[in-house]
Amino acid sequence: MASTTQRRIYALVGVAALALTAAACKGGDGTTNDNLSKPECAAFKDYSGIAGKKVTIYASIRDTEEDLLKQSWKDFENCTGVKIDYEGSGEFETQVKVRVDGGRAPDIAFVPQPGVVEYFAKGGKLKPLGDKAKTTATQNYSADWLKYATVDGKVYGAPLGSNVKSFVWYSPKMFKDNNWKIPTSWDELITLSNTIAAGGKLKPWCAGIESGVATGWPATDWTEDILLRDQGPQVYDQWVAHTVPFNDPKIISAVDRAGSILKNPAYVNAGIGDVKSIATTAFQEGGLPILAGKCALHRQASFYANQFPKGTKVAEDGDVFAFYFPAIDAAKGKPVLGGGEFVVGFADRPEVQAVQAYLASAHHANTRAKLGNWVSANKGVDLANVANPIDKKSVQILQDSSSVFRFDGSDLMPAAVGSGTFWKEMTAWITGKDTKAALDAIEASWPK
Amino acid sequence: MSTVPVPVAEPATAVGRVRKRLTSRTASAISLVIALIWTVPTLGLFISSFRPEADIKTNGWWNFFTDPKVTLDNYQDVLFGTSGSSGRLATYFINSLVITIPSVLFPVAFCALAAYALAWTKFKGRDWIYVAIFALQIVPIQMALVPLLQFFNIFALEDEGSFVQIWFAHTCFAIPLGVFLLHNFMSELPGDIIEAARVDGASHARIFRQVVLPLIVPALASFAIFQFLWVWNDLLVALVFVPGADSTPLTVRLAELAGTRGNDWQRLTSGAFVSIIIPLIVFLSLQRYFVRGLLAGSVKG
Known part of the structure; x- marks a missing residue:
């Protein structure tokens, strides 16, 4: 017995040695020359002198979107000779803090929460944008956007991708068959909901807010979107900054308005169950009843397009599409709720600043847009480069000068509320908790 | 001194008694049932892994028995895909x-x-x-x-x-x-x-x-x-x-x-x-x- 065991151990050691050798053979390569003199590289001639350098990027974007992103800066890499080492992780939000604390910060991170940008900037970990990146950013992005990455007067990052959350998904075919018109005001939206409910065939709205540890976020988006319409952007900003408390009558009024749809048994939860089933339905599946013809309306961000099964045509004349979640008082402009990620640097070496500058440029935004499945708030994006109808619609809304853009509020609040009690209490609210009691509980949890 | 007679068949120690009860026929049957129940989720996952994407996403694995559709696409995708968007x-x-x-x-x-x-x-x-x-x-x-x-x-x-x-x-x-x-x-x-x-x-x-x-x-x-x-x-x-x-x-x-x-x-x-x-x-x-x-x-x- 001992000898077989010994043999086994030897075998294991052998495998380990082989594995080690394999690991050690993974040599590094590096082109040290740029190709800027070549004609196809004319667009990159401003980014010279960074050949052979390496820039590490850490972000939460992965999978298909990661592939497209890498493709979008491939020309930049080939022409300038810089190497971009990208790592996408689902654990980005927690791991980036561990890595920064452990002294292993990436050169660049794409941070989707302005609150986190502020946290790192105040802790002295972030480097402000270099001159070139800053000029490019101010040229291409509105002040509405840049203010979310500005801390104590210094700009730390430019947005990369964006998404528009103020969308209601519907089935163009279902609308056509029933002669329903796309509502352009809040009153029309409610009238349409009543018509559908009265028809008796189906309930108008479907929703799902289950999302693992983040359960509740779609309900917070609902609240924010409606608050922006019910009370206007000023109150929204004050609410985010906590100068208007969470249980203020204004906020209660907005949440109750959201409840007039989400907690109305005559309206929800189409094709899934009763009101409470909203809390247990995965957000990925909340809008799928539209495709099955069992639900008419589903409020969710532009990125929900990816949740429909492959082969679904997402277009104005297709299987599903989305219309703008209408304003309550159109005279006050079009409120738009959205999100996006900011390109912030933990290092300020020339090659890092060059990559930041490039990512803020219209050239990159257009290159990425051409690859599809992307929305950017970059003013330089040419609509002709955005092929996908829902992305095109999002870009149009973002570029529309009458749009009043506000960032997703839960990403701006302290984490204890924004990714804690706000989610939890809204989930409890769906399952029956009274509006005032839920908001009181969130208010009590706000860090003093 | 106790005069209560101890039955011969009953082992003297507590451990012995527990052991005896656990080896009875009913106990075996119960543990078999528990083992089966514990295996069901794994079985469901296993069956799911061979179902087409659309089926996995729209209904439960038990529908496999009434509507058996088998595919190796999931394994192909996670094992041998070459892009960042597949499993590799x-x-x-x-x-x-x-x-x-x-x-x-x-x-x-x-x-x-x-x-x-x-x-x-x-x-x-x-x-x-x-x-x-x-x-x-x-x-x-x-x-x-x-x-x-x-x-x-x-x-x-x-x-x-x-x-x-x-x-x-x-x-x-x-x-x-x-x-x-x-x-x-x-x-x-x-x-x-x-x-x-x-x-x-x-x-x-x-x-x-x-x-x-x-x-x-x-x-x-x-x-x-x-x-x-x-x-x-x-x-x-x-x-x-x-x-x-x-x-x-x-x-x-x-x-x-x-x-x-x-x-x-x-x-x-x-x-x-x-x-x-x-x-x-x-x-x-x-x-x-x-x-x-x-x-x-x-x-x-």
């Missing part, structure tokens, strides 16, 4: 092996040596060292992550160095429990054998190699299985200590498989089965040691 688990499988094997061999070797020294060599403060090592077991692993990362920064390890980091980290975290288990097992060995070897003129090195090692194989094996399963299934340590997307183990990749917004979760079914193959092989081939070794060192505390 075949690549990460190798990474997992490269991480796991040394992370098992190092602690087993260190702990066996340390346990021998603490059990059979006599020096001052021996017991205190043993208590101190075991006390480290109480320190939660999460508290050590950031300091350890800062410690590694001194050496500025890059790329391939990341494997050294994770071996080191796993070895550190395994030592307290390993020393405890092996020490208790080793100190149970009859002192006469060691004495006899010493009388015959054997050195400590020789006693360890030729007398002690063959005797503690069950304990070594059970500790190695524990450590193997822990390292193979570990996500946290790998996330922190393996920077760079190309050298991460299977678990990290598995956590990313569902896509940025969780829209590709049908891959998780096949991904899960790919990742449990090796632990299953290890467990099944070494389970006789496992059962024997489970009690290793547990009697004496």
